[in-house]
Amino acid sequence: MLIVGGVGIWGLRDISLGLVEALKTAELVFLEEYTSITPGFSKRVLEDVIGKKVESLTRRDLENGRLREILELAQTNKVAILTYGNPFFATTHTYIVSEAYRLGVPVEIYPAPSVFDAILCSTGLHVYKFGRIATLVFPDEGVGYFPYTTYKVLGDNLSRGLHTLLLLEMRAEDGVFMSIPDAASVLLGLEERFRERVVEPSMLVIGVSRALSPDEEIFIGSLEEAAKLEKSPPPHSLIIPGVLHDTEIDFLHYRLGVKREVLTGWSESVKRRLQST
Amino acid sequence: MLIVGGVGIWGLRDISLGLVEALKTAELVFLEEYTSITPGFSKRVLEDVIGKKVESLTRRDLENGRLREILELAQTNKVAILTYGNPFFATTHTYIVSEAYRLGVPVEIYPAPSVFDAILCSTGLHVYKFGRIATLVFPDEGVGYFPYTTYKVLGDNLSRGLHTLLLLEMRAEDGVFMSIPDAASVLLGLEERFRERVVEPSMLVIGVSRALSPDEEIFIGSLEEAAKLEKSPPPHSLIIPGVLHDTEIDFLHYRLGVKREVLTGWSESVKRRLQST
Structure with a gap:
């Protein structure tokens, strides 16, 4: 399963209860950090809250086949991709989810406040x-x-x-x-x-x-x-x-x-x- | 202080960590329930999470002087008004916050995903x-x-x-x-x-x-x-x-x-x- 979640616009203040619960049960958590920034967000604090590592994704990661790898992992594991703001504000994320649906990976979406x-x-x-x-x-x-x-x-x-x-x-x-x-x-x-x-x-x-x-x-x-x-x-x-x-x-x-x-x-x-x- | 917070579009899933923390320290919590609905939201469950009563507000409450009363309370107490969705999607809430600013009541806003x-x-x-x-x-x-x-x-x-x-x-x-x-x-x-x-x-x-x-x-x-x-x-x-x-x-x-x-x-x-x- 692929979890796609937004962390909102300012730090952990905006992350939802539902997303935190979902991340606690996820095996792998990625954070896409290139389409936006949230000034008060700390990956370290999120890691403490959910009790696991969060791996950063660069633009290159998503454009160079890494996405395919992540989606393949999601076919047998609970994998989360987090984004700043609301997940569908940047077209990158629409593409990620579209690819997941194409490959038949079940998707769960957690909305968050956008800019x-x-x-x-x-x-x-x-x-x-x-x-x-x-x-x-x-x-x-x-x-x-x-x-x-x-x-x-x-x-x-x-x-x-x-x-x-x-x-x-x-x-x-x-x-x-x-x-x-x-x-x-x-x-x-x-x-x-x-x-x-x-x-x-x-x-x-x-x-x-x-x-x-x-x-x-x-x-x-x-x-x-x-x-x-x-x-x-x-x-x-x-x-x-x-x-x-x-x-x-x-x-x-x-x-x-x-x-x-x-x-x-x-x-x-x-x-x-x-x-x- | 007046806390204005959105509970998002579906139940407690969408409520933010920041808002939950703020509600725990609030003296009075109101929920405006007439501009929208969120199908999976339970006031009872929210009350359990924040450890206090949540009082429902009707349209009449907000149109008939009750708002004034609440804002006066907010001059000396930490008072929260919750709404479904993102707090500023309905013009009612813009009006509430505008009135708070007019009366010099400090306002803290917690955004949430809108429809x-x-x-x-x-x-x-x-x-x-x-x-x-x-x-x-x-x-x-x-x-x-x-x-x-x-x-x-x-x-x-x-x-x-x-x-x-x-x-x-x-x-x-x-x-x-x-x-x-x-x-x-x-x-x-x-x-x-x-x-x-x-x-x-x-x-x-x-x-x-x-x-x-x-x-x-x-x-x-x-x-x-x-x-x-x-x-x-x-x-x-x-x-x-x-x-x-x-x-x-x-x-x-x-x-x-x-x-x-x-x-x-x-x-x-x-x-x-x-x-x-």
């Missing part, structure tokens, strides 16, 4: 008001690669008055973590390149660092200001709000002390965009 | 390919109410090739739980009324009942067939897929045995819709 769940809790933004979620990656000017699709998704969401959650590039193995100021600069650069009037320096953004962790930081202000922020430890996400509901404004105001005028001003400007398209 | 997390795990559909999430409620012909916005969101998502997750009406206190066949009939009725060519009897839908629970059921087939399904216990969700990625097709094929042609056929028809708009 999207954390962002909803941190910002009070309504789930129904989000448009498509997108990932923002660094452009590669050398090969002429620019993340146009993400720019387009943002424009598309905004023209419908919807919020956009941008998940920022993260390659844990290479130590690459896009920060909020990096993301703001990338967005400004995309506008300079594509000039479709999606991004403006004055647009309101919400930057969330280490959502729901004890050292969570939330920035609300213009994109231009965001580009000048000091970098802080990852992971980071960036939200470009659309039209804000009164209760969303209340939440951001009471929680973070943001002036209502800042929020309503932006919301009104999105509404105007809405009417003009 | 969206479960749906991603159950279906292997990619998070990036979902458009706006919507709720489908029963029309009220008497007062001339029809959920046009939801119909519109579906059309909008489809015209972009995106998946639509429909959360189906649930009023636990009144015993109202929209089932997959109910939802399919409502959608067909909306098309008859609005005739904007959003809904077709032959469109492919994925109905998920009790996602990730031991008695999870997944239906894949036409909307017309979905309308004729037998009702099974709640909660249910309905997904109308957009353009399907090869790895999504693999997952659904290997997991559920759906013929690839059914999936690629639908995906192609959404692509044609995409090109014609």
Whole structure:
């Protein structure tokens, strides 16, 4: 049997009772550590809790036949693969489970909170008001690669008055973590390149660092200001709000002390965009 | 202090270690039970785990001044409000936390998997390919109410090739739980009324009942067939897929045995819709 479980977004706080019980009875436990990071997570502490070793998996492990080996083990043993966040947020894990089903290995899935769940809790933004979620990656000017699709998704969401959650590039193995100021600069650069009037320096953004962790930081202000922020430890996400509901404004105001005028001003400007398209 | 915690989507399996620890030190624990249900959850078992009583809250409790009373208690005591799913999936909870911040009550939030997390795990559909999430409620012909916005969101998502997750009406206190066949009939009725060519009897839908629970059921087939399904216990969700990625097709094929042609056929028809708009 293959157990696929998420450990959530911040340390062992988010791991579920059910997953801990399942891991206690597993013969082998692997942890995939390259698609994300959870700042407060300690493999050592998890090992203490479940009473067995946890082996780390690299990208190479999963891409070079090691996965096949693990799935073969799972045909006769109880094998667990753990991931950060909710197991199906990264397409890698969909692939792992798909392969397991293909080989006829029974699968048990333990869900966990994703970064999207954390962002909803941190910002009070309504789930129904989000448009498509997108990932923002660094452009590669050398090969002429620019993340146009993400720019387009943002424009598309905004023209419908919807919020956009941008998940920022993260390659844990290479130590690459896009920060909020990096993301703001990338967005400004995309506008300079594509000039479709999606991004403006004055647009309101919400930057969330280490959502729901004890050292969570939330920035609300213009994109231009965001580009000048000091970098802080990852992971980071960036939200470009659309039209804000009164209760969303209340939440951001009471929680973070943001002036209502800042929020309503932006919301009104999105509404105007809405009417003009 | 106010602790706001989610218990996830299926019983105590999904409750986090962090939340359990926090509840052990709380003086009062309330459970809001009207916005959703979790089929395998037992208040009694939770009480055993945390060693104290859990008091149920009704809609009336939260709407009639009881909330104020609870928040006043939280000014001097450690008070917890638990909810099913992820705490911020229902706007009720955003309001509760907003009120706490307004009154200066410190808040600690414990995230949990939402129905969206479960749906991603159950279906292997990619998070990036979902458009706006919507709720489908029963029309009220008497007062001339029809959920046009939801119909519109579906059309909008489809015209972009995106998946639509429909959360189906649930009023636990009144015993109202929209089932997959109910939802399919409502959608067909909306098309008859609005005739904007959003809904077709032959469109492919994925109905998920009790996602990730031991008695999870997944239906894949036409909307017309979905309308004729037998009702099974709640909660249910309905997904109308957009353009399907090869790895999504693999997952659904290997997991559920759906013929690839059914999936690629639908995906192609959404692509044609995409090109014609």
